[in-house]
Structures are given as C-alpha cells and as structure tokens.
Amino acid sequence: MFDQQTIEMLLVGVWDTLYMTVAATFFSYVFGMVMGVTLVVCRKDGIRPNAFVYSVLDVVVNLTRSFPFLILMIAVIPFTRFLVGTTIGNNATVVPLVLAAAPFVARLVESSLLEVDNGVVEAAQSMGGSIWQIIVKVLLPEARPSLINGSAVSAITILGYSAMSGAVGGGGLGKLAIMYGYNRYQTDIMIITVVLLIIIVQAFQSFGNWATRRSDKRGS
Amino acid sequence: MADGPIISIEGLEKRFSGKNSEVFALRGIDLAIGRGDIFGIIGKSGAGKSTLVRCINMLERPTGGSVFFEGRNLCRLPEAALREARRSMGMIFQQFNLLMQRTALQNVCFPLELTGAPKEESRKRAEELLEMVGLANRMDAYPSQLSGGQKQRVAIARALATRPRVLLCDEATSALDPATTDSILALIKDINAQLGITAVVITHEMSVIEKICSHVAIISKGVIVEQGLVEDVFFHPQTEAARRLVLPDALRKLPQAHLYRLIFNGRSSFEPVIANMVLECGCPVNIMYADTRDINGVAFGQMVLQLPEREESRARIMAYAKAHSIMLEEMKHV
Ligand SMILES: Nc1ncnc2c1ncn2[C@@H]1O[C@H](COP(=O)(O)OP(=O)(O)OP(=O)(O)O)[C@@H](O)[C@H]1O
Ligand SMILES: [Mg+2]
Numbered sequence: 001m002f003d004q005q006t007i008e009m010l011l012v013g014v015w016d017t018l019y020m021t022v023a024a025t026f027f028s029y030v031f032g033m034v035m036g037v038t039l040v041v042c043r044k045d046g047i048r049p050n051a052f053v054y055s056v057l058d059v060v061v062n063l064t065r066s067f068p069f070l071i072l073m074i075a076v077i078p079f080t081r082f083l084v085g086t087t088i089g090n091n092a093t094v095v096p097l098v099l100a101a102a103p104f105v106a107r108l109v110e111s112s113l114l115e116v117d118n119g120v121v122e123a124a125q126s127m128g129g130s131i132w133q134i135i136v137k138v139l140l141p142e143a144r145p146s147l148i149n150g151s152a153v154s155a156i157t158i159l160g161y162s163a164m165s166g167a168v169g170g171g172g173l174g175k176l177a178i179m180y181g182y183n184r185y186q187t188d189i190m191i192i193t194v195v196l197l198i199i200i201v202q203a204f205q206s207f208g209n210w211a212t213r214r215s216d217k218r219g220s
Numbered sequence: 221m222a223d224g225p226i227i228s229i230e231g232l233e234k235r236f237s238g239k240n241s242e243v244f245a246l247r248g249i250d251l252a253i254g255r256g257d258i259f260g261i262i263g264k265s266g267a268g269k270s271t272l273v274r275c276i277n278m279l280e281r282p283t284g285g286s287v288f289f290e291g292r293n294l295c296r297l298p299e300a301a302l303r304e305a306r307r308s309m310g311m312i313f314q315q316f317n318l319l320m321q322r323t324a325l326q327n328v329c330f331p332l333e334l335t336g337a338p339k340e341e342s343r344k345r346a347e348e349l350l351e352m353v354g355l356a357n358r359m360d361a362y363p364s365q366l367s368g369g370q371k372q373r374v375a376i377a378r379a380l381a382t383r384p385r386v387l388l389c390d391e392a393t394s395a396l397d398p399a400t401t402d403s404i405l406a407l408i409k410d411i412n413a414q415l416g417i418t419a420v421v422i423t424h425e426m427s428v429i430e431k432i433c434s435h436v437a438i439i440s441k442g443v444i445v446e447q448g449l450v451e452d453v454f455f456h457p458q459t460e461a462a463r464r465l466v467l468p469d470a471l472r473k474l475p476q477a478h479l480y481r482l483i484f485n486g487r488s489s490f491e492p493v494i495a496n497m498v499l500e501c502g503c504p505v506n507i508m509y510a511d512t513r514d515i516n517g518v519a520f521g522q523m524v525l526q527l528p529e530r531e532e533s534r535a536r537i538m539a540y541a542k543a544h545s546i547m548l549e550e551m552k553h554v
Contacts, residue, residue, distance in 0.1 A: 123317035123375075126277055126310075127331040127382065128303035137333065141321050217321050219364030 006189065009176065014196055017172035020090050020162040021200075024097035025155045031098065032105025032154075035061065037135055039106065040113040047121060048131055061103040069100050069161050073168055093162060093170040101158050108154060112146035113139050145216035152208020156201050163197060173197055225252040226290060226386060226418050227276060233284030234271050234442075245271040246442045249285065253435075255385075258412050258419045260433035260450070262426065262465060268442040269422045273390050276420065277309050278302055290385070307335065310379025310417075314391035316371040318363040324350060324374045325359040331381045342381075349377035353407060369400035376407060380417075387411065390422045405432050426465045430454070430515045438462050450515055455483055455547065463551070467509075467524070477526075478534065479508065483547040484521040494523075497540050503533040524551070 002010075039057055042050040067075075073096040077087050080095040116139055124138045140147070166174030173193045181190020232249035235242055245268045253259045263269050274280035276287055278294050287294045289305055297305060318327050325346050332342035350359050353373040363371055372392060379387060389408065393401040409432045412419050421433060429436050429450060437447035440461040446453060457463040467481075484493070498505060506526035513520050525548075527534045541548035 117315075117317070117320075119313055119315050119317040120319060122279055123311070123313065124330075124334070125279060126306060126388075127334055127378075128306040129334050130303060133334055137330070138319065142319060144321060215321075217323075217362040217364065219362070 002192075010173075010189075010192065010196065013171075013173040013176045013193065014200070016090055017159065017162055017174070017197070017200065020093050020097060020165075020170070020172055021155055021159045023090075024094045024101060024158045024162065025151065027094065027098040028101035028105045028154060028158065029151065031102040033109055035102065035106035036109025036113065037139070039110045040139065041131065041135065045118075047125070047134055057106075061106050064099065064103040065107070067100070069096070069164055070168060072096055072100050073165060073170075088169040088171075090171055093165045093172075097158055097161055097165070100161055101154060104157060105150075105154050108150035109147065112143040112150055115146055116142045145212045145218075148215055149208055149212040152204050152212075155204050155208075159197070159201060159204070224291065225288075226255040227251070227253040227420070228288045229253075229276070229285070230288070231285035232272075232275060232282050232287065234268075234275060234280060235283045244442050246275065246282075249444055251437055251444065251447065253418060253420060255418055256412070256416055257435050258409065258421060258433045260421045260423065260429040260436040261439055262423055262429055262436060263439035263461075264424060267439045269424070269439055270390055271442075272439065273311075273388050273420060273422050276388060277306050277311060307331070307382040308384050309386040309388055310376075310382070310384040311388040311390070312372065312375045312379050312392045314394045316363070316368075316375045316395075318371055318374055318378070320363050323360050323362055324355060324366065324377075327363070327374055328377045328381055331378060335382060345381060346377070349380055350374070353377045367400075368396050369404060372396065372400075372404050373407065376404075376411070380411065380415075385417060387417050387419045388422075389419060391424070392421070393428060394423070394425075401428070402431070408432060427513075430513050432516075434516065438465065454513075454515060454520070456549075466522075467551075478529070479551045480525045480527055480548050481551050482523040482525055482541075484523075493544075493546060494525075497537060497544075497546075501533065501536045501540050503528050503530070503536065505537070 035057060039054060039061075040046055041048050042054040042057070044051070044054075064072075076096050076099055080087050080092050083095055084091045086092050120142060121134060121138055124134050129138070162170060162172055163174030163177070164170075166172060166176070166178045173196055177190050177193040177197075180186040181193070229249050229251040232246055233244070234246040235244050249272065251259075261269055261272060271280055275282045276289075278287070282295060286296075289309070292305065294302060294305060319330060322330065325343070328346035328349055329342045332345065347356075347359065350356060353376055355370060355373055355377070358366060358370060363374070366374065376387075387408070392408070393404050396404060405428060408419055408421070411417055412432075419432075421428065423429060433450050435448065436450050436453050437444050438453070438459070438461050439445070445459045446457070446462045453462055454466055457466050482493075494505065494507070505528070507523060508526055509524040511522060513522065527537055538548065540546075
C-alpha cells in the first residue's frame with residue numbers, strides 16, 4: 001500500500017512522537033510533582049500552611065494553564081533557543097511541552113494528594129512524622145494509584161500538544177498529518193497518522209488503567 | 221516526676237477564629253491524669269472531646285494554658301522535641317486511619333520507620349505486637365481486607381510500636397458493633413494492666429466509661445463540669461450533665477415529682493430491698509426504671525422510684541433507707 005520510504009517516514013514519526021511525549025511527561029512530572037506537593041502542603045489546611053507560597057504558586061499555575069499551547073510555544077522561542085540551541089526538532093519541542101504541561105501536572109498531583117484521607121496524615125503526625133516523612137511515606141504512596149492514573153492522562157494530553165506542535169516546527173506524527181493531509185491533500189497518510197495516534201493514546205490509557213488497578217490495595 | 225500525674229492540663233483554652241466569628245471549643249480546662257489510670261472523657265457531640273485529646277499531643281495548638289507531659293510543657297517544645305514526645309503517646313481513632321496501601325504488618329512497622337529503627341528489628345516487633353492483638357494470621361492482609369474490629373486492632377498495635385507510655389483513644393469504638401466494642405475495650409484494659417500504659421479514652425457512651433475507666437471527666441460545651449473516680453460520679457452525680465449521662469434519656473419524659481434514685485452494689489438484689497421497704501413503711505412505691513451496670517468489674521444496680529405524694533410517707537421511706545444504709549436520693553431535675 002505504501003512504499004518503503006513512506007513507511008520509514010511514518011515509523012520515524014511514531015518514534016519522534018513517543019520520544020517527545022515520554023521526555024516531556026518525565027520533565028513535567030519533575031516540576032509538576034514539586035509544585036503539586038507544595039500546593040497541598042502549603043494550603044490553608046495543609047501540614048505546613050503558607051498563604052504566600054500557596055497563592056503565588058496558585059496564580060502561576062493558573063496563568064500558565066490559561067495560555068493556548070500554540071501561543072505559548074511561539075512565545076517561549078527565545079527561551080527554547082537559549083536552552084537547547086535550536087527551535088526545531090524533538091528536543092526543542094520538549095521545552096514548551098514541559099512549560100505547558102507542568103502546571104497541568106501540578107493540578108493533577110494536587111487533586112490526587114487531596115484524595116488522601118486527612119485522618120491518615122494526622123495519624124502520621126501523631127506518631128511524630130516530619131513534613132518530609134509525611135510527604136514521602138504517606139501522601140505519595142497513599143495517592144499512588146491516583147497518581148499513576150493521572151500520569152496516563154498527562155501523557156495523553158502531552159501527546160496531543162506534541163501533535164499540535166507539528167504546526168510550528170515540531171516533529172512527529174502531528175507534523176506528518178499537517179504536512180501531508182492539510183498541505184498536500186494526501187488524505188491516506190493523514191488517516192494513517194491519525195490512526196497511529198489513536199493507537200498510541202489507547203495504549204497509554206490501557207497501560208495506565210492496568211497499572212492503576214494493579215497498584216491499588218483498597219480492594220474490589 | 222514518677223509520682224506526679226503523667227499528663228496535666230492547666231487552664232487550657234482553644235479558640236477557633238473564623239472570619240467574623242469565634243468559637244471557644246475549650247475553656248479553662250484543668251485535668252490531672254495519673255500514671256496507669258484509664259481516664260475517660262465523656263461528653264455530647266460537639267462538646268470539645270476531640271479538640272481536647274488533640275490538644276494533648278498538639279495536633280491542635282492550644283490558644284491558651286499549658287499541657288504537661290511527664291513534667292514538660294508541650295506547648296513550649298520546639299518542633300523536633302515535640303515529634304520526639306509524640307512517640308511516647310500513641311493515638312487511635314474512630315476511623316482507624318490505617319495506611320490503605322500497606323499491609324497490617326507494614327502499618328505496624330510504619331511508626332518505627334519514622335524513627336529510623338533497623339528494618340529487621342522493626343519487623344520482629346511488629347510481628348510480636350500483631351500477635352498480641354490477636355492478628356498473627358492476618359499480618360499480610362491489607363486494611364480493605366479486614367473487619368472494623370481487626371482494623372482497630374492493627375491501629376492499636378501500630379500505636380504501641382514505639383513503646384509509648386500513653387495511649388490516646390478518640391472514640392476508638394464508636395464505629396464498631398457492641399460485641400466488637402467490648403473486645404476492643406477489653407484489649408485496651410489488658411494493655412493498661414499488662415504494660416502499665418496510661419489510657420485516655422474519649423467517648424460519648426457512659427457504658428464505655430463504666431466498663432474500663434478508673435476516672436472520668438465530663439465535658440460540656442468546652443468546659444469540664446465534673447470529674448473524679450467513676451464510682452463517685454456514678455453514685456453522686458453533682459451536675460445536670462452528669463445526671464443525664466448516668467440516667468437514660470427516657471426518664472426525662474417521666475413525671476418529675478418525687479423521683480428517687482436507689483443504688484445497690486452487686487451483693488444485694490432489688491426485690492427483697494424494695495419488698496421489705498414497702499412492707500415496713502406501709503406505703504407503695506412506683507418502679508419507673510431499673511438496670512444493672514458493670515463498673516470496673518463490679519455489678520451495680522440502679523432503680524428510679526416514684527415515692528408517694530404524702531410528705532409523711534416519703535419521710536418514712538427515707539428514714540428506712542437511711543437505717544438500712546440503702547443509697548436513696550431525690551432526683552431534682554433529671
Ligand atoms: N477546625 C475547626 N474550626 C472551627 N471550629 C471547630 C474546628 N474543630 C472543631 N470546631 C468546633 O469546636 C467544637 C468542638 O468540636 P469537637 O470536634 O472537639 O467535638 P467532639 O466533642 O469531638 O464532637 P463529636 O462527638 O461529634 O466528635 C465544635 O463546636 C466544633 O464545631
Ligand atoms: Mg470527636
């Protein structure tokens with residue numbers, strides 16, 4: 001159906017998409033996790049309330065989240081160039097992806113941690129647990145299933161952003177879809193890239209569901 | 221220090237300030253809890269029981285007064301020293317508050333992990349404790365696989381892991397059925413007797429106090445209205461709040477005139493006492509209510525009688541009671 005070259009191009013597209021998604025998800029979690037934990041710890045009824053830190057972080061997260069991704073991507077071009085030396089290609093795309101996704105991840109982590117029963121946190125405090133111990137030994141492990149589920153949601157969202165980035169210099173399946181489907185009217189290639197995206201999304205979601213279920217010890 | 225109270229609370233106050241309102245959850249609380257006591261604190265919902273027990277280990281920061289634990293003022297301790305002190309006070313909760321993603325054994329290891337104890341040692345101690353609470357065969361079960369009573373046993377084992385000298389129990393049996401409640405109370409009593417651990421038992425049920433407590437304090441609207449030995453409070457309730465706890469609610473609907481309360485210890489029984497009294501005094505009495513209670517292992521009976529309208533007959537009955545050392549006292553307002 002397709003020649004060797006097209007197939008190769010599609011495979012490279014899949015690889016680029018996976019690369020950007022996985023790398024951006026990883027780095028989004030590095031920053032998003034810290035922000036999410038900080039939000040939970042510093043909120044009014046948190047374990048170390050701090051109205052100043054909370055509201056600053058809250059505003060930053062909301063601001064970043066209300067930027068449309070494409071605009072953000074273009075707006076941070078100088079920053080991207082400073083960081084990776086170029087503004088096209090996979091690594092360059094990871095930068096705006098992380099900037100856009102980290103606040104999203106922060107909110108997901110925040111809501112996962114808020115699901116942890118406050119009584120369990122109090123029990124740990126009554127045993128003389130420090131803030132750090134409570135974060136590492138209570139909040140994160142107790143929220144583990146929900147965090148895993150959230151990471152699948154994040155990866156899928158980031159995948160969507162990465163496809164969008166194809167419009168302004170990003171690579172991967174998004175670029176192929178736009179280049180062939182939109183610019184050259186090669187509907188067959190566009191359809192196949194969309195199908196590939198759907199398959200990847202499905203795979204992430206199924207894996208996420210499976211891992212969530214497996215890690216949850218709360219029964220049924 | 222060894223003879224003084226293990227916990228003493230002086231002028232404790234807790235005020236919750238909202239935007240435009242202030243709630244005094246606790247006011248002027250003075251309590252001394254002796255080493256080895258099982259100290260009950262009873263009161264209605266919203267009376268401030270949880271706030272009080274949470275002030276003892278500073279989960280709630282008092283807004284006034286002091287809490288001394290083994291002679292040290294916890295309100296003044298720096299954070300690290302306070303965490304250290306908390307390890308000497310185990311706490312259990314109505315909702316158990318176990319870590320849901322850890323097995324029973326891992327839950328009991330948890331407080332030891334916090335102290336940085338060696339893994340192997342912690343594990344051994346946790347196994348011993350789970351054996352002691354009767355869960356030797358459920359060590360690898362997750363909380364979701366355990367019954368309420370079993371979960372509370374795990375919580376008790378966990379609270380004892382760091383060898384505390386006090387066990388704080390906030391409504392520890394309120395989520396359990398009567399039979400399970402009794403078994404958990406028996407376990408707390410055992411721990412108190414065998415390990416010499418002082419227990420502070422928060423409850424809204426008089427039966428819990430009667431079954432295991434040596435001392436009781438009654439809290440109402442954030443104030444301690446009465447405290448003392450359980451027997452004393454039971455036999456001679458001084459306040460409205462105490463009377464209400466000792467007697468059932470149903471009595472409040474009875475006619476209020478000429479009601480008297482009669483108390484026996486387990487050695488006598490109701491019928492001959494009443495029968496003889498009626499025969500000797502030549503006037504009938506109306507039995508409104510009777511029950512027996514188990515206070516610290518001794519059965520006590522109480523009965524509410526309505527005595528005749530005639531002043532003279534009542535005086536005769538009172539004289540009879542006095543002569544036979546029967547505890548009979550008029551109930552003013554139930
Ligand atoms: N964080 C809080 N902010 C404001 N008010 C509070 C707070 N915690 C408790 N209170 C108030 O303090 C009072 C005492 O509450 P507390 O929880 O100690 O009662 P309790 O005796 O334990 O009741 P229950 O039997 O229902 O558990 C209540 O009036 C409650 O509304
Ligand atoms: Mg309470």
